[in-house]
Amino acid sequence: MFSILRSIWLTLLHTFYRRFTVQYPEEKPKLPARYRGRIVLTRDPDGQERCVACNLCAAACPVDCIALEATEDEIGRRYPKFFRINFSRCIFCGYCEDACPTYAIQLTPDFELAEYERQNLVYEKEHLLIDGQGKYHGYNFYRVAGYTVGGKGKGEAQHEDPPIDIRDLNP
Amino acid sequence: MNETLFYLLLIVGVLGVMLTIAALLIWYERRMLALWQDRYGPNRVGPFGLMQVLADMVKIFFKEDWIAPFADKWVFIIAPTFVMIAVLLGFAVVPFGPGLVVSDMNIGLLFFLAMSSLGAYSIFLGGLSSNNKYSLIGALRGAAQVISYEVFMGLSLMGVVIMSDSFSLVKIVEAQKTVWFVIPQFIGFVIFVIAGFAESHRAPLDLPEAESELVAGFHSEYSGMKFGMFFVGEYLGITLISAMIATLFFGGWLGPSFLPPVVWFFLKTMVFITLFVLVRAALPRPRYDQLMALGWKVLLPLSLLNVLATGALKLYFGS
Numbered sequence: 001m002f003s004i005l006r007s008i009w010l011t012l013l014h015t016f017y018r019r020f021t022v023q024y025p026e027e028k029p030k031l032p033a034r035y036r037g038r039i040v041l042t043r044d045p046d047g048q049e050r051c052v053a054c055n056l057c058a059a060a061c062p063v064d065c066i067a068l069e070a071t072e073d074e075i076g077r078r079y080p081k082f083f084r085i086n087f088s089r090c091i092f093c094g095y096c097e098d099a100c101p102t103y104a105i106q107l108t109p110d111f112e113l114a115e116y117e118r119q120n121l122v123y124e125k126e127h128l129l130i131d132g133q134g135k136y137h138g139y140n141f142y143r144v145a146g147y148t149v150g151g152k153g154k155g156e157a158q159h160e161d162p163p164i165d166i167r168d169l170n171p
Numbered sequence: 172m173n174e175t176l177f178y179l180l181l182i183v184g185v186l187g188v189m190l191t192i193a194a195l196l197i198w199y200e201r202r203m204l205a206l207w208q209d210r211y212g213p214n215r216v217g218p219f220g221l222m223q224v225l226a227d228m229v230k231i232f233f234k235e236d237w238i239a240p241f242a243d244k245w246v247f248i249i250a251p252t253f254v255m256i257a258v259l260l261g262f263a264v265v266p267f268g269p270g271l272v273v274s275d276m277n278i279g280l281l282f283f284l285a286m287s288s289l290g291a292y293s294i295f296l297g298g299l300s301s302n303n304k305y306s307l308i309g310a311l312r313g314a315a316q317v318i319s320y321e322v323f324m325g326l327s328l329m330g331v332v333i334m335s336d337s338f339s340l341v342k343i344v345e346a347q348k349t350v351w352f353v354i355p356q357f358i359g360f361v362i363f364v365i366a367g368f369a370e371s372h373r374a375p376l377d378l379p380e381a382e383s384e385l386v387a388g389f390h391s392e393y394s395g396m397k398f399g400m401f402f403v404g405e406y407l408g409i410t411l412i413s414a415m416i417a418t419l420f421f422g423g424w425l426g427p428s429f430l431p432p433v434v435w436f437f438l439k440t441m442v443f444i445t446l447f448v449l450v451r452a453a454l455p456r457p458r459y460d461q462l463m464a465l466g467w468k469v470l471l472p473l474s475l476l477n478v479l480a481t482g483a484l485k486l487y488f489g490s
Contacts, residue, residue, distance in 0.1 A: 008449060008453045008454070010453070011207050011449060012207070012449060015207065019206075019209050020209050020210065021211045023211070
């Protein structure tokens, strides 16, 4: 009997409690710093595409929403001929970002992806590419990798020693 | 003014006001429940979400009105009308203000009890004709509930009748000029409120409906405006019971004269409607054997004792 009256009274006290609702379109929710939302492709500090079309993100994707095809430009630099993410399938797990060896693919805190046409959720490379470097500043894969590319030979990358002649006995 | 015209206007007014209140209660209940659950509730459509009522009504009128092929068709169709008709007839004896009563019968209280009991038929008929096991269980529970609360519901009001020497609701209100009956008849008030919850089939005593276990119970098979009538009937029932609580125990239209009597009446009614919503927000539903045990073993003896004590005191001090 007493507990019944008490629970009614406690419920009545909720009249003066703060409401938890976030009135979304007017009031934006406060997202955690590492919120995983819309996927972007970033560029290196020189403004070139970071993606080297290694396909690791597509392999890591558990729902197979990433599709790309590799190609090379005239100086031997690999880049994706097309890069397509189907956001109607994407589950925002972040495995692609984890798998990416060049910090090219990154997840941003943007979650407002709603579309009227389902087809519009398929993002092509021109939709995915952003002008900046995203979360990882100053990283340029081709400058640190020991990969020969136009204008940069073997052993000319940052933190890289010149190649050793393995047939020479001298130290 | 012409008397016939006055009564016609009154009847139309009562019908209109009550149906409007019942419709607005849909919005009111959702807002109040939301308030007590730290949410907002419907607040998008119109000012404070008030137009939600209109949106809901338009929606429910355009819903497919489906009749289950295995249902007992005619009973199925007329079942929802019972609760509406019975409850709306019940409003005929409610005095909204001095002289503002459709029919001041000398058996007004009995008429109210009869009409509110008739509302239960829509549960039996709806549940039986649906030909669905959940609806049947809901109807059975409705019947179990009816036989356990109807008895003490009537008895709990006999104290009021003894004190005011009348079954007429107008006389009952006028007898409360010195002191509201809630003070001398507190036990009767508590019992009547509990019976009122059972009568209007509201949480926590909404056993025939019981969404969580019976999938809406007696109206599982109903859709469209037939379901809407059960719904409006439920809200009308709340309004009727709240109006009766205000009339019988809280002095009806009586109140300090800075507000007109009708306003006092509706204010008191609103307080009890809010109480209905508050209790729904706070309490879980008992099993129906618990409800029956409470009814037969606690509330019936209590109400009998109340009648006995009131009668004895009346004989000793009165007249």
